[in-house]
Amino acid sequence: MITYKDSGVDINKGDELVESIKRKVKSTYGKRVYEGVGGFAALYEITADKLLSVGTDGVGTKLKIAQQLGIHNTIGIDLVAMCINDVLCTGATPLLFLDYLACGKLDLKTSESLIDGIVNGCKQSECALIGGETAEMPGFYQEDEYDLAGFAVGEVFKKDLIDGKKIKEGDTIIGLASSGLHSNGYSLVRKIISETDHLKMALTPTKIYHRVLSSLLKDHRENILGLAHITGSGFLNISRMNANFDYVIDNVPGFDEIPPIFSILKELGNLDLKEMYQTFNMGVGLTIVTDDPKNITASLNKMGEKYWVLGKTQRGSERIILKNNDIVLN
Incomplete structure (x- = not known):
């Protein structure tokens, strides 16, 4: 019987890292940080009655399967989904998305397929793919390897925020x-x-x-x-x-x-x-x-x-x- 930890992933250690860095992270907060590290998305006050809901994520080693099969046009949907679904948990409306692509050697066909998936995901989310960054990193990644990260922003009025505080027994x-x-x-x-x-x-x-x-x-x-x-x-x-x-x-x-x-x-x-x-x-x-x-x-x-x-x-x-x-x- 194999476990997730056996495969090389220690979730408890990841949780320990989050706990250990909370004080350092919070030392950067100003008065407009409404909710920081720990939730599905962070919240930042932009007006007296409105918040930005922001989240960032990647796709993990699902990328390895896409690269192994040579199927690159859906993994971008995953990237958008992982970020947007977190933002949605605050009750926010998605606004915009940014992506980061790193690779060993830039392949135009593969990169265009990746962007096709990201565009698909953004259309499903009704948000704008407003920018991004591509980094070619020979010697760090193999020529046929790439990694993806994303960043999503939504907005929600304070009165419409969903934060779990109204949950009651018996719901x-x-x-x-x-x-x-x-x-x-x-x-x-x-x-x-x-x-x-x-x-x-x-x-x-x-x-x-x-x-x-x-x-x-x-x-x-x-x-x-x-x-x-x-x-x-x-x-x-x-x-x-x-x-x-x-x-x-x-x-x-x-x-x-x-x-x-x-x-x-x-x-x-x-x-x-x-x-x-x-x-x-x-x-x-x-x-x-x-x-x-x-x-x-x-x-x-x-x-x-x-x-x-x-x-x-x-x-x-x-x-x-x-x-x-x-x-x-x-």
Whole structure:
């Protein structure tokens, strides 16, 4: 049985780094920093009533699969998705995106394919690709290697901010379906699968939740109390909405309800279920906490969105309780 740590990724060490640098980071803050390191996106005051919501991310070693298969026109969607979905968790409207491409040797065809994906993602997010940087770095990257990073900015009125502070005991947790693995856990994925068909399945682009959330927020903003992007650390992201609660999941989607790549990984890697839920999104790409599940689910049904009513919140200490599987994540 292999674990994420066995593949070379130590999530706990990453968390320790964040904790260790918080004081240094906060020493740079001025009065207009509304919310800094720790959330899905940072918040910066631009007027008395409006905030910028900003986030940055990459695609991780999913890039290796794109490079191995020579498929470069979708990985840019992942880049935009990883940044935009974080910004969306504050209730913000996306405004703009910037990208950074580093490579060993600039290949025009590959680079244009990468930009095609980024443009696709920006169009899905209704934000402007307003700038970027390309760095050719021979001797640092191999000639056929590249890396990507992105930076997204959105805006939200203070009165419309979603920060999880209004979550109460007994609120409902709704999970929106993912398109697949999205862009996390790939160091483990690459240890397990090698067949081309499986790799192509793993390359499925990350779902961007802008349009569905835009519609929900237009009609139900006051009833959407928390949003969580399920990325690295899997279901543990749910508790980032509000640390004063446990999140009791009594309707975990079954393997037959989610993309087949998850069951393939479990079987070929002999993966422990707990390890999977704290590494992958397990078919749930974004969660919503609401006090009006009836109308939220009615809207999701109208849009044709796949979702699950996962469970409820209860007073606690950030635990994710998966009752179906007798698993507790914390």
